[in-house]
Amino acid sequence: MRSDSRPPLILTVGAIAGLLFLHLPILLIFLYAFTTDERTYQFPPPGLTTQWFAVAWNRADIWPPLYLSLKVAALSTVMALILGTLCAAAMARTRFFGRDQISLLIILPIALPGIITGMSLRSAFSIMDIPFSTWTILMGHATFCIVIVFNNAVARFRRLSGSIVEASMDLGANGFQTFRHVILPNLGSALLAGGMLAFALSFDEVIVTTFTAGQQSTLPIWMLNELVRPRQRPVTNVVAIVVFVTTFVPILIAYYLTRGGSETAGGGK
């Protein structure tokens, strides 16, 4: 329902207050990356400086977690792109006994609280005697990254007429040509969007990671540890800006890529 009359003032004020409540803290994070005070977050900041960017750059303990986070996010995105697309193709194009149940099982990890996923993976790893490593983190992240790609791809597959693949074959195209000229162009933006969301989710994931990382720490976990220490606090804020940019930009691009379509981009989490 749409009306042309102006909304009541109280609704306008309420909406603005709500948005401010949600987003002002993020601005504060940015602000404290420039404060001259390194122990407490007092307001207003006693002075402004850009020195913490240089300090952060020179802190050796930031680089391994950053590198690990990027590696995990990149690898779990690739894994999710391959497996999620294959799942989606199977679910969208064929009918078989138990299809809906399997479809639900694929989506379930995103509905489960991360703490359940984390606990169950941790006990599974210990039962199977799998030592914690980058690969165990990767497996944890893949559980929800696959869902993101799957959701995007399956929505696109459903929108595509099943017979366009047959039409392509009918007109003389072989399997590779059909994939290259018909399937990929139609799936492309959905996969790109799904991949970017998966990357962003993996990059800042904390809960599942704490259960599956062992002694390693990813960037979000490093930040969590850093916050309890009173030393060089603004460095954490600088890193927060980095995390914000690396996750927000892909999500924004994903949003623009899937806009216009009716598909579910993120699907929660």
Place this chain on the structure above:
Amino acid sequence: MPAAVEFQNVSRHFGSVRAVDGVDLSIAEGTFFAMLGPSGSGKTTCLRLISGFEQPTGGMIRIFGQDCSDVPPNRRNVNTVFQDYALFPHMNVRDNVAYGLMVKGVDKRTRHDRAEELLALVKLEGYGGRKPGELSGGQRQRVALARALINEPRVLLLDEPLGALDLKLREAMQDELKALQQRLGITFVFVTHDQGEALSMADQVAVFSEGRIAQIGTPAEIYEKPRTRFVADFVGSSNVLSAEMAASFGAPPRPVSLRPESVRIVDDGARIRGQVIALRYLGAGTRVVVAAPGGEISVFLPKGSSVPEQGREVGLAWDDQAMHVMEQG
């Protein structure tokens, strides 16, 4: 000269479902061949067997004399107009039509020129730059047709191509398709569940029922001399008189088909009398259903004749030659 398409005892079973069950048929080159039947009768599966998207579980299919069991769809000189048109949504009309040449490696200029020629053939000049989403149903249908013709197939398969169009457009497209087929001189195999469409367009009609062919013949043969009760009923809802009734009217004691338009309502000289139980106005005339002893008989009264009231008792008459004796009930 070998037949364009030949089926020898072809079956396609899906588990216990016999979608196509022992079909024999032969389609001569250059004919407009209709496969007519209700949904689930196996006609679309037969079409997919010709295009190669289904493999027969038994029997042999020949296209121009060549056994095509091992020939995949992309190597058959047969093209399809799909029921939902299956246009590539990300390509414009020109690229859709030129697709068949593009995958063959024909250079851009040549294939675009050829696409424009085909767009002209289906009366869509100047639409090349549009996306399929911007076209109406009838226009999409024409694009699908042009796209299927670009590889110059010797057999064109059409899967209920007019099903999604409204009545007026459908009638116009029927005439156009027929004219196109005559102009190109290639074989058209046309799947439809609309008996009027099959009768008015085709040179030969195969009526499908439960995976088998109930009858093959010219439209006139199918309509006037149905072989089975199913054909009589499906093609123009004929009256089927039981063997006993037929015998009482002087016909051989076998089921008889009697077209509603061959029956007259008379006062004197009636063969049988009965009560009018339903009247259906059809525009071009009225269908009167009469409950006669032995079964209901439908009568088609053309526009202008006097229509009896519902509930009245009427006498029915028809000529001997209007009764067509069928092979089976």
